[in-house]
Amino acid sequence: MPADDSARGRLMRMSSARLALLYTALMAVLTSALLVSVYLLTRSVLEREIAIVIRAEVEDLADDLRLGGVERVAQTLRLRVDSWGRTGAVFLLADAQFHPVAGNLSEWPRDVVPGISPLSRSDMVEFDIMARERDAEVLHPVKARVARLANGYWLLVGADTSERQRVLRRFGLATLWGTLLTALCVWVLGAAYARRTARRVREYATTCETIMQGDLTQRLRVDGSRDEFDALAATVNAMLEALERQTTTLRTTFDSIAHDLRTPLYRLRVRLEEAQLRSPTSNEDLIGPSLEEIDRVQRTLATLLEISRAEAHGLTTHRDEVDLATLATNMVELYAPGMRAAGLEVTLEAPGPAMLMGNRQLLAQLITNLLENALKYVPSGGHVWVRVQNTPHEVVLSVADNGPGIPAADRAAALRPFVRVGDAASKAGGSGLGLSLAAAVARLHGSRLKLGDNAPGLIVHCDFPSTSPPITEEKPRA
Amino acid sequence: MHLLLIEDDAEAARFLAKGLRESGYVVDIASDGREGLFRATEGSYDLIIADRQLPHFDGLSIVAMLRKNGRRTPVLILSALGSVDDRIEGLRAGGDDYLTKPFAFGELLARIEALLRRGNLPEVTTRIRIADLELDLLGRKVVRGGKAIDVTSKEFQLLEFLARRAGQVVTRTMLLEAVWDLHFDPQTNVIDVHISRLRAAIDKGFERPLLHTVRGAGYVLRDAG
Numbered sequence: 001m002p003a004d005d006s007a008r009g010r011l012m013r014m015s016s017a018r019l020a021l022l023y024t025a026l027m028a029v030l031t032s033a034l035l036v037s038v039y040l041l042t043r044s045v046l047e048r049e050i051a052i053v054i055r056a057e058v059e060d061l062a063d064d065l066r067l068g069g070v071e072r073v074a075q076t077l078r079l080r081v082d083s084w085g086r087t088g089a090v091f092l093l094a095d096a097q098f099h100p101v102a103g104n105l106s107e108w109p110r111d112v113v114p115g116i117s118p119l120s121r122s123d124m125v126e127f128d129i130m131a132r133e134r135d136a137e138v139l140h141p142v143k144a145r146v147a148r149l150a151n152g153y154w155l156l157v158g159a160d161t162s163e164r165q166r167v168l169r170r171f172g173l174a175t176l177w178g179t180l181l182t183a184l185c186v187w188v189l190g191a192a193y194a195r196r197t198a199r200r201v202r203e204y205a206t207t208c209e210t211i212m213q214g215d216l217t218q219r220l221r222v223d224g225s226r227d228e229f230d231a232l233a234a235t236v237n238a239m240l241e242a243l244e245r246q247t248t249t250l251r252t253t254f255d256s257i258a259h260d261l262r263t264p265l266y267r268l269r270v271r272l273e274e275a276q277l278r279s280p281t282s283n284e285d286l287i288g289p290s291l292e293e294i295d296r297v298q299r300t301l302a303t304l305l306e307i308s309r310a311e312a313h314g315l316t317t318h319r320d321e322v323d324l325a326t327l328a329t330n331m332v333e334l335y336a337p338g339m340r341a342a343g344l345e346v347t348l349e350a351p352g353p354a355m356l357m358g359n360r361q362l363l364a365q366l367i368t369n370l371l372e373n374a375l376k377y378v379p380s381g382g383h384v385w386v387r388v389q390n391t392p393h394e395v396v397l398s399v400a401d402n403g404p405g406i407p408a409a410d411r412a413a414a415l416r417p418f419v420r421v422g423d424a425a426s427k428a429g430g431s432g433l434g435l436s437l438a439a440a441v442a443r444l445h446g447s448r449l450k451l452g453d454n455a456p457g458l459i460v461h462c463d464f465p466s467t468s469p470p471i472t473e474e475k476p477r478a
Numbered sequence: 479m480h481l482l483l484i485e486d487d488a489e490a491a492r493f494l495a496k497g498l499r500e501s502g503y504v505v506d507i508a509s510d511g512r513e514g515l516f517r518a519t520e521g522s523y524d525l526i527i528a529d530r531q532l533p534h535f536d537g538l539s540i541v542a543m544l545r546k547n548g549r550r551t552p553v554l555i556l557s558a559l560g561s562v563d564d565r566i567e568g569l570r571a572g573g574d575d576y577l578t579k580p581f582a583f584g585e586l587l588a589r590i591e592a593l594l595r596r597g598n599l600p601e602v603t604t605r606i607r608i609a610d611l612e613l614d615l616l617g618r619k620v621v622r623g624g625k626a627i628d629v630t631s632k633e634f635q636l637l638e639f640l641a642r643r644a645g646q647v648v649t650r651t652m653l654l655e656a657v658w659d660l661h662f663d664p665q666t667n668v669i670d671v672h673i674s675r676l677r678a679a680i681d682k683g684f685e686r687p688l689l690h691t692v693r694g695a696g697y698v699l700r701d702a703g
Contacts, residue, residue, distance in 0.1 A: 255559065259531065262558040263487065266580035270493040273583050277497070291582070291694075298580055299663060302560050309561050318566050333632050334658050338671040361562040361661050368664050375666060434665075 020190035028183040035175035043168055050159045051124070054145050057089065057157045062147075070153055074102035088160035090129070090142050096152035105129065105156070112146060112156070129160075141165060200229050204236075216244040254308045261301055269294050303433045307417065310362065310440040321467060322360045324395050325350035325388045331367040332386050335375065343380030350388040354395040356464045358445045366441040369434040370399040370460050378403030378457070394463040402457035411451040415439040479594060480504045482521065484514030484528040484540065485556070494527070497583050498590075511535030518544055523551055525594055527586075530557035530568065538571040545572040552593040556581075565661055584695030588647045595646065606641040609701035611680060611688055613641050622680055632657065633676050640689070640699035649696035673697055 064072045070093070077091045081104050092103035100107055109127040125146055128139045144158020204220050211218045219240060220233035269291065276287050332348045339346050367386075374384045378401045385400045406414050413419050418432040439449040442462045450461040481503050485491040488509065495505040506521070508514035511534035518526055518540060526544075528537035535543075541553045552574040557564060560578030568576040575589050606613045610623045618634050620627040629637065635657045640648055650669040654660045673689065681687045690698050 258560075259558040262560075262579050266558070267487070267489055269580040269582070270490050274493050274496075277500075294580060295582075298578075299665065302578070302662070306561055309563065318563055330658060334660075334668055334672075337675055338666065338668050341671055359562060360659075361565075364658075364660050365562075365662055368660075368662075372665055 020187060020194045023190040024183050024187040027186040028179055031182040032175070032179040035178055039168070039171050039175050042171060046164045046168070050143060050161065050164065053089075054124075054143075054157050054159060057091075058145055058147060058155070061091075061155060061157065065149055070101070070149065070151055073149075073155065077102040077104075080104070088163060090144060090156070090158040090160060092154075092156040094154040094156070096154070098154060101153065103156070108154070108156070109142075112144075125158075197229075204233070211240065216240065216247055250308070254305060258301060258305050262298070265294055265298060265301075300433060303437050304417070306362070306365070307433065307437050307440045310437075310444040318359055319357050320360060321355055322358045322363055324354040324356055324363065324397060324464070325352065325390075327360065327363055328367055328386055328388045328397065331364060331371060335368075335371045339371075339375055339384060342375060343382075344375070344378055345383045347383065347385045348387075349385070352390055354388050354390040355467045356395050356445070357467055358464070359441075362441045362444065366438045366462070367397070367399070369438045373434055374399065374401045374403065377401075382457075390466060393466055395466045397462045397464070398459060400454045400457060400459040402454060405453060405456060405458040406451055408453065414451060415449060479524045480506070480522070481590070482506050482508065482514070482517055482523040482526045484508045484511070484518070484526065484532060484537065486510055486529060486532050494583070494586070497587070501587055503590075511537075511540060515540045515543060518551070519547065519549070525590060526551055526553045527590070528553055528555055528573075530555055530559060530564075538568060538573070541572040552596070554586075554589060554593060556586075562661065582694065584647065584692070585649050585651065588649045588652060588696060591646050592643060592648075592652065595643065603642075606638070606644070608641060608644045608688060608699060609686065610684075611641075613638060620680065622684065627679055629676070629679050633672070633679065636672060636676055637680070637699075640697065643699075645698065645700045647692050647695050647698050652696070 061073055064076050074093055077093055080091060090105060092105040092108060093101045094108050095101055098108040112125045112127050124143055126143050129142050130137050131140050140160050140162045142158045143161050144156050147155045149155055207218050207220050219237045222230050222233045272287050272290055328350050329348060332346060336346045378384060383402050387398045389396045415435050417436040420432045442449040445464050447462045447464045452459045452461060481498060483491055483495055483505055486509055491507050495507055498505045506517060508517050511532040514528060515535050528540050530537040537555050554575045554577060555568045555573040556577050556579060557568065558579045565576045574593055577586060577589060604616050612621045615638065620629050620637065636653065639656050651663060653669050677689045681689055686702060688699055688701060692698055
């Protein structure tokens with residue numbers, strides 16, 4: 001069980017980690033989508049703004065040109081020679097050979113060769129200018145428009161975009177950090193929440209397991225947070241309450257039925273025995289079988305009671321450390337002479353101690369029922385194998401025979417009370433409780449009784465959680 | 479031998495008392511737990527037979543109170559509760575034996591006899607002799623009429639149990655309990671096969687049989703002569 005537990009715990013932790021990761025990824029994608037779109041929007045707004053400013057300047061200068069010719073344009077530009085320092089505006093009026101006439105650029109940018117086309121809105125150019133800033137030469141990117149004036153002169157109007165690019169770069173960095181921070185926060189919160197969820201689910205699973213082992217008094221923890229888990233726990237607890245009530249009622253009913261049936265059976269037996277004592281010879285043919293019948297009813301009753309107890313009690317049943325190998329040997333010794341007398345061969349394989357926690361009497365009853373079934377159903381000349389194996393985590397008991405077996409379709413039914421499968425079973429006239437008691441005892445010990453095909457015959461398997469390490473090496477005897 | 483029967487079912491009590499008196503016992507009847515406890519503490523009985531479910535005090539409380547007061551009187555508990563756990567509870571409370579209703583009167587008689595004679599058994603016995611049959615308990619050997627008899631270890635355990643109670647009736651359930659430590663009745667008569675094998679081993683070829691079947695009750699090892 002512990003190995004099982006940790007495996008499930010791991011799985012649960014993994015699934016909650018996956019959940020946290022998924023949320024983180026989702027949040028990161030959403031946040032970055034939001035921030036990137038804001039970034040793109042801002043950039044386009046800034047670019048449009050620059051374009052508008054440049055266009056307005058160009059239009060102003062075009063007015064100057066129309067009104068006062070090149071000279072007026074040059075004059076305006078001379079007035080604005082310091083505009084770069086203030087607004088980042090860049091102007092240059094050059095003659096047809098690109099010699100500067102006026103403006104705040106010292107020369108026509110070398111990499112800008114304007115198209116022959118007249119002034120149009122789309123022919124924006126980009127270049128870098130050198131500027132002296134605190135005794136250092138710094139490159140400033142510029143976006144500009146170039147227009148060819150009517151007299152063949154060239155006019156360049158642009159804007160220094162370094163400020164805008166700095167803003168955008170900062171914005172980009174902020175976007176990146178924002179996305180990372182959001183992702184980190186989401187991941188931390190998600191992981192914490194997922195851990196809490198996993199812890200509670202694990203806690204519930206552990207409690208439910210204890211309950212399944214028969215301790216119906218256990219309840220799921222309600223921590224008063226009124227969250228979904230509390231609601232779930234409260235509902236499950238209400239269900240457990242009902243279940244415990246029903247089980248108690250059932251148990252009390254069973255106990256009183258057993259008592260109420262046994263008392264009249266007891267009196268019946270007492271009267272028959274008294275009749276037998278009074279005149280030992282008369283009606284012996286009636287009294288003897290009647291007494292046997294009473295004993296048979298009593299045995300059925302005891303078995304039913306034991307099944308119901310095994311199902312209802314679970315953990316409360318008395319448990320000790322039992323060596324299943326010794327027990328099986330003991331039981332085979334008990335049955336072997338009877339089986340040999342019935343023409344059956346018995347083989348026992350129990351190589352070493354096979355310790356498990358359990359109720360010795362109930363386990364003995366389990367083996368007894370399997371052996372008695374073999375005795376009932378395997379025809380003379382058959383063979384019965386009893387094996388007890390000790391593997392690292394479990395003790396495996398198997399009882400196999402080469403008798404008629406049970407068809408695969410009937411196996412599940414064969415484990416239910418009062419079900420007799422096949423013609424042989426009807427003829428053998430058992431109580432129909434043997435296998436269902438065996439199955440109940442197996443369940444009580446954390447195992448499951450499995451019926452299989454021994455080809456030919458029946459094989460019954462039971463694996464119990466072991467309490468001892470297996471014997472790995474057999475020491476040769478001196 | 480003086481017995482106290484604590485049983486609230488009047489008819490069963492009457493029948494049991496009658497049968498026990500016919501078998502030579504002196505029997506007092508108490509019909510509820512309070513009277514039973516009073517009589518058990520006041521009187522001096524060789525054995526107490528107590529029903530488990532009784533008015534006022536149940537059988538287990540009676541045993542527990544007797545044991546607390548230092549009374550070692552053997553107590554046989556009768557009960558309609560027959561599960562493995564009920565039995566363990568009964569024996570833990572201090573009961574010496576536990577019989578589930580309904581039971582055969584012969585079974586009760588055999589168990590009473592076994593409990594009464596338990597005190598007389600010499601603890602350290604190394605040899606038991608019945609007629610010409612001799613058991614060496616240390617060497618685990620069986621000799622009859624000077625001839626060594628080969629028996630399996632389980633057969634030896636069976637024989638020893640019978641020999642220690644020579645002359646007493648031993649029931650199948652007593653044998654199952656003592657030799658195989660099983661406290662339930664198997665459906666088939668597994669014990670009979672073992673007894674017949676044991677009988678074949680010790681009685682075959684000898685004029686006087688020692689291992690006898692008592693109809694409706696069990697077996698007895700005795701020198702019939």
